[in-house]
Amino acid sequence: MPTLRFVNTGTQVEFTGSVALIEMEDHIMFGCKSGNCGTCAVRIVSGGENLSEKTDREHRLFELTGETDPAMRLACQCKAYGDAVLFEIN
Numbered sequence: 861m862p863t864l865r866f867v868n869t870g871t872q873v874e875f876t877g878s879v880a881l882i883e884m885e886d887h888i889m890f891g892c893k894s895g896n897c898g899t900c901a902v903r904i905v906s907g908g909e910n911l912s913e914k915t916d917r918e919h920r921l922f923e924l925t926g927e928t929d930p931a932m933r934l935a936c937q938c939k940a941y942g943d944a945v946l947f948e949i950n
C-alpha cells in the first residue's frame with residue numbers, strides 16, 4: 861500500500877489508488893486551498909515521480925515568489941499515486 865511520509869511530524873499515511881494532498885490537513889497547513897497563498901508549500905524529499913504534474917497555479921505562484929526549486933509543490937494542487945516523502949515548509 862502506498863505511503864505518504866511527513867518528515868516534520870514523523871508520521872505517515874497509507875492510501876489506496878491515489879490521494880489528493882489537500883486531504884492531509886492533519887499533516888499540512890492549508891490556507892486558500894486554491895493555489896494562491898503558498899501556505900501549503902512542501903518540498904518533495906523523494907517520490908516526486910509518484911505525484912501529479914505541477915498545475916498552472918503552482919507554476920504561477922512559484923514564478924511570482926521567485927521559487928526555482930523543482931522539488932517545491934503546493935499540496936493543495938497535488939495528488940499522490942505512490943510513495944512520497946514530504947517536508948512542510950511553513
Ligand code: FES
Nearest residue numbers: 891892893898936
Ligand atoms: S493553501 Fe493556499 S496555495 Fe495551497
